[in-house]
Amino acid sequence: MDIAIAGGTGVVGAEVVRVAQARGHATRVLSRSAGVDVRTAVGLENALRGADAVIDTLNIPTLSEKTAKQFFRTTTTNLLDAERRAGVAHHIVLSIVGVDRVPHGYYGAKLAQEEVTAAGDVPWTVLRVTQFHDFAAQMHARLSFGPVHPIAHMRTQPVDVTEVAQRLVDLAERAPQGRARDLAGPREEDLAEMMRAWARHRGMRGWLPRIRVPGAFGRAMRDGTLLPAPDAERGRIAFSQWLSAQPEG
Numbered sequence: 001m002d003i004a005i006a007g008g009t010g011v012v013g014a015e016v017v018r019v020a021q022a023r024g025h026a027t028r029v030l031s032r033s034a035g036v037d038v039r040t041a042v043g044l045e046n047a048l049r050g051a052d053a054v055i056d057t058l059n060i061p062t063l064s065e066k067t068a069k070q071f072f073r074t075t076t077t078n079l080l081d082a083e084r085r086a087g088v089a090h091h092i093v094l095s096i097v098g099v100d101r102v103p104h105g106y107y108g109a110k111l112a113q114e115e116v117t118a119a120g121d122v123p124w125t126v127l128r129v130t131q132f133h134d135f136a137a138q139m140h141a142r143l144s145f146g147p148v149h150p151i152a153h154m155r156t157q158p159v160d161v162t163e164v165a166q167r168l169v170d171l172a173e174r175a176p177q178g179r180a181r182d183l184a185g186p187r188e189e190d191l192a193e194m195m196r197a198w199a200r201h202r203g204m205r206g207w208l209p210r211i212r213v214p215g216a217f218g219r220a221m222r223d224g225t226l227l228p229a230p231d232a233e234r235g236r237i238a239f240s241q242w243l244s245a246q247p248e249g
């Protein structure tokens with residue numbers, strides 16, 4: 001198959017490229033660093049000509065619902081338009097477990113991305129997964145006030161990006177199926193413990209206090225709303241295994 005990976009230079013996208021190539025598929029990367037801006041659609045249609053499927057792993061690092069909604073609505077609309085014109089038969093979206101139960105902030109934007117996909121006329125599959133193990137590192141880097149790194153009180157069941165990438169390529173190899181079965185990691189973790197373990201592993205100093213995020217989103221993080229349902233598929237790689245494979249600081 002010939003698979004285009006939107007965001008193919010990102011954390012999960014680069015892994016999707018590796019998995020697809022290892023299985024013998026041709027790949028093409030849609031990212032600004034590869035000369036394709038999906039938000040403005042510059043270079044998009046040419047980049048998709050001859051592709052069989054698109055796996056969308058684009059991202060915008062923001063906590064603003066408005067900014068994220070604009071990004072995911074625009075990029076999804078542009079992808080679907082270009083796919084229709086280029087004759088792409090399958091559009092696959094990576095989303096997040098719980099976006100429909102907590103449609104606020106960034107999650108509201110991911111739900112909007114799913115809605116634009118479902119309303120489009122390219123046959124689609126949406127895979128919702130839980131937070132990546134790498135989420136602890138991303139939050140540590142993004143949320144800091146000098147040496148203080150506040151950590152949201154959050155119950156999560158993180159999954160390894162290699163298992164997410166394998167699942168995305170599995171889905172591209174099959175017929176479009178709408179909502180696919182959710183994918184989560186093997187066990188529940190506490191985000192505060194994950195971030196503290198990450199900081200220790202990397203030799204980073206600082207104060208990592210756990211905070212209660214106010215509002216409906218904060219409540220959902222604390223009360224387990226973002227955990228997978230019992231029928232979700234479970235990956236095998238736990239956070240501790242992922243952490244021990246990361247370079248020490």
Ligand SMILES: NC(=O)c1ccc[n+]([C@@H]2O[C@H](COP(=O)([O-])OP(=O)(O)OC[C@H]3O[C@@H](n4cnc5c(N)ncnc54)[C@H](OP(=O)(O)O)[C@@H]3O)[C@@H](O)[C@H]2O)c1
Binds near residue numbers: 006009094135
């Ligand atoms: N992090 C998590 O725990 C988690 C959990 C579940 C689902 N997800 C979902 O997984 C997806 C990928 O997340 P990630 O952390 O792997 O993302 P990431 O590392 O931030 O990578 C984002 C990718 O998007 C590309 N990109 C951004 N703007 C672009 C534009 N205008 N045109 C073309 N390419 C653009 C970037 O490449 P350039 O900069 O070169 O353009 C990069 O390849 C997201 O949709 C996220 O919601 C994440």
